[in-house]
Amino acid sequence: MAEKSYRDAIHEALMEEMERDQNVIVMGEDIGVYEGTFRITAGMLKKFGPKRVIDTPIAEAGMVGTAVGMAMLGMRPVVEMMTMNFSIVAADQIVNHAAKVRYFSGGQVDVPVVIRGPHGAGVQLSAQHSQSFETFYGHFPGLFVVAPATPADAKGMLKTAIRGKDPVIFLESPALYGIKGEVPDDPDVLVPFGKSRVAREGSDVTVVAFGRMLHLSMKTAEILSSEHGIECEVIDLRSIRPLDIDPVIESVKKTHRAVVVQEQWKPYGFGAEIIASISDAAFDELDAPVVRVTGADVPMPYARNLELLAVPHEADIEKAVRQVLYK
Amino acid sequence: MAKKSSKKKSLVIDENACTPEWTELLRKMIFIRRYEEATEREFRRGKIGGYLHVYIGQEAVVTGIQSAANQDDLVFAGYRDHAHALLLGSDPGRVMAELFGKGTGVSGGKGGSMHLFDVENGLYGGYGIVGGHLTLAAGAAYALRYQETERLVVCYFGDGAMNIGSFHEAMNMAGLWGKQGMCPVVFVIENNGYAMGTSIERHSALTDLSARVEAYNIPSEKVDGQDLFAVRGAADRILRQVRETGRPYCIEAITYRFSGHGAADILQPYRTKDEVEAQRSRDPITILRNRLSEICGLTDEDVQEMEEWAEAEVKKAVEFAEESDPPDPEELYRDVVSEVAD
Numbered sequence: 001m002a003e004k005s006y007r008d009a010i011h012e013a014l015m016e017e018m019e020r021d022q023n024v025i026v027m028g029e030d031i032g033v034y035e036g037t038f039r040i041t042a043g044m045l046k047k048f049g050p051k052r053v054i055d056t057p058i059a060e061a062g063m064v065g066t067a068v069g070m071a072m073l074g075m076r077p078v079v080e081m082m083t084m085n086f087s088i089v090a091a092d093q094i095v096n097h098a099a100k101v102r103y104f105s106g107g108q109v110d111v112p113v114v115i116r117g118p119h120g121a122g123v124q125l126s127a128q129h130s131q132s133f134e135t136f137y138g139h140f141p142g143l144f145v146v147a148p149a150t151p152a153d154a155k156g157m158l159k160t161a162i163r164g165k166d167p168v169i170f171l172e173s174p175a176l177y178g179i180k181g182e183v184p185d186d187p188d189v190l191v192p193f194g195k196s197r198v199a200r201e202g203s204d205v206t207v208v209a210f211g212r213m214l215h216l217s218m219k220t221a222e223i224l225s226s227e228h229g230i231e232c233e234v235i236d237l238r239s240i241r242p243l244d245i246d247p248v249i250e251s252v253k254k255t256h257r258a259v260v261v262q263e264q265w266k267p268y269g270f271g272a273e274i275i276a277s278i279s280d281a282a283f284d285e286l287d288a289p290v291v292r293v294t295g296a297d298v299p300m301p302y303a304r305n306l307e308l309l310a311v312p313h314e315a316d317i318e319k320a321v322r323q324v325l326y327k
Numbered sequence: 328m329a330k331k332s333s334k335k336k337s338l339v340i341d342e343n344a345c346t347p348e349w350t351e352l353l354r355k356m357i358f359i360r361r362y363e364e365a366t367e368r369e370f371r372r373g374k375i376g377g378y379l380h381v382y383i384g385q386e387a388v389v390t391g392i393q394s395a396a397n398q399d400d401l402v403f404a405g406y407r408d409h410a411h412a413l414l415l416g417s418d419p420g421r422v423m424a425e426l427f428g429k430g431t432g433v434s435g436g437k438g439g440s441m442h443l444f445d446v447e448n449g450l451y452g453g454y455g456i457v458g459g460h461l462t463l464a465a466g467a468a469y470a471l472r473y474q475e476t477e478r479l480v481v482c483y484f485g486d487g488a489m490n491i492g493s494f495h496e497a498m499n500m501a502g503l504w505g506k507q508g509m510c511p512v513v514f515v516i517e518n519n520g521y522a523m524g525t526s527i528e529r530h531s532a533l534t535d536l537s538a539r540v541e542a543y544n545i546p547s548e549k550v551d552g553q554d555l556f557a558v559r560g561a562a563d564r565i566l567r568q569v570r571e572t573g574r575p576y577c578i579e580a581i582t583y584r585f586s587g588h589g590a591a592d593i594l595q596p597y598r599t600k601d602e603v604e605a606q607r608s609r610d611p612i613t614i615l616r617n618r619l620s621e622i623c624g625l626t627d628e629d630v631q632e633m634e635e636w637a638e639a640e641v642k643k644a645v646e647f648a649e650e651s652d653p654p655d656p657e658e659l660y661r662d663v664v665s666e667v668a669d
Contacts, residue, residue, distance in 0.1 A: 069466025166665050
């Protein structure tokens with residue numbers, strides 16, 4: 001184990017997998033010569049050369065579509081979206097092609113393509129660069145959608161994505177790149193998809209989150225514990241599709257109360273899916289309606305004060321926890 | 328339908344000499360015509376669901392080009408893909424079974440007419456988002472070079488596919504990668520003059536389609552898509568060049584579809600009966616047949632024999648499809664992803 005940043009964990013996963021398997025390549029906008037907007041791919045062009053580190057034109061449909069074609073032929077392309085917002089330009093290639101070819105070919109092809117990059121709010125990136133995509137991509141069968149919250153998970157889950165046989169939407173966050181955590185040194189430590197984890201044990205309220213919101217939830221849980229004696233059990237979902245709801249249900253059976261935290265828009269969102277799943281499996285266990293903490297239902301504004309109003313904060317989570325406790 | 332030879336093509340076919348291959352290609356074109364007519368019949372009988380787009384009138388394009396390709400080359404096609412599968416060596420019964428939505432279909436009954444797949448025979452799919460598959464073809468071509476093979480990709484699409492963003496992004500990336508010899512793909516425009524019901528004059532600001540491709544540093548040439556000799560001649564030369572250089576090349580085959588856009592396109596308000604009649608005078612099968620009468624002494628009896636053979640083969644394919652079972656209900660959830668994570 002060594003302490004590493006989330007950014008370095010992703011970089012390391014890419015480097016190790018490229019060394020391990022000649023079929024792994026990376027492609028994206030300004031990832032080679034420029035070394036990446038978030039410097040995830042720094043040094044890779046020099047080490048692996050232009051056939052394996054491909055600077056693409058600004059053409060998201062082109063880069064994802066070509067990656068899908070490569071993947072169907074046995075390569076393992078990892079496509080960097082400078083931000084996931086740009087992936088909408090490639091939505092046809094992701095949703096109509098990557099997610100479908102295995103099925104409508106009757107299982108004749110694998111599509112091991114990873115589409116990774118930051119999503120969600122940054123700092124004053126405004127409306128076209130701040131959106132969250134778990135709900136959008138989580139809707140489509142044929143895709144895996146994951147959102148690691150820690151450096152160890154980022155590395156282990158990216159390796160699982162690269163070594164798999166299916167298209168993976170790998171959701172990072174600009175706010176997470178700098179966080180640090182213990183990361184296993186063993187290059188073959190993989191973190192499987194579809195495994196939620198109890199990030200913090202507690203007996204009073206279950207708090208469900210992933211990605212950046214997990215860290216907010218953890219901070220809130222510590223404050224509630226030390227200052228008010230309220231013990232939250234925090235579940236890190238890690239994987240949006242497939243969703244591992246069992247640890248959430250187990251927790252709700254213990255706490256009988258739950259809060260779901262998501263960074264952005266409430267209508268038809270990820271939180272609603274979690275609540276419906278709790279209702280399906282543990283309706284009788286609930287002592288209070290499950291509460292959603294969400295961002296404001298607006299495009300992301302630029303002005304810092306407005307932006308701060310548009311995303312959830314610790315105080316919002318605390319309020320929701322108190323609400324389900326009737327405190 | 329006879330399987331094509333597995334040996335690599337190296338010689339350019341002689342247009343003035345009678346070779347058995349010419350007659351074989353006529354047989355294939357007649358077979359495709361009879362097969363497509365049968366699919367239209369079965370659609371009207373309610374045996375085929377969804378959409379059905381047939382290749383009637385365009386047979387010489389894919390027949391000529393695939394006759395110049397190697398057994399291990401790959402094909403990406405649009406949704407008008409039956410002929411492509413048949414020429415690659417897919418079992419005609421299994422292709423028909425796919426259209427019938429049967430478990431024995433080439434795609435297991437999950438794709439249908441627009442999504443024929445037969446990877447073993449080099450068919451990497453028919454695709455239903457017009458122009459969406461061009462990027463896949465360019466990426467597959469990159470992979471073939473990356474893996475240091477001599478294989479190439481043939482990517483078919485219609486004139487109507489040239490206005491979507493994916494077309495431009497694929498062309499630009501193929502042109503770029505071609506500079507490094509990393510993109511051996513032959514783009515084949517099956518230019519039948521219509522994007523569904525919108526004529527080329529109404530859908531393309533620049534109607535010289537080859538010129539549009541050349542804007543991306545991809546050489547291109549027009550060929551008479553109704554003349555098998557012309558298509559084959561160009562394909563021989565171009566495929567050899569693409570294989571050698573790893574640079575993309577485009578063939579614009581000028582053709583015409585005699586049938587409607589799809590089986591439901593009955594009124595065809597976008598074109599006149601006179602126009603279709605005039606085009607029928609350039610039926611690719613008649614053109615080839617006349618040519619072979621000249622150089623091979625092909626007789627009416629020879630053609631009659633081919634027709635009877637084709638009818639019998641098509642009948643067998645329809646019977647196979649009819650007798651096959653629908654997919655097992657368990658298939659519903661199979662192949663969504665490779666496996667559900669533990």
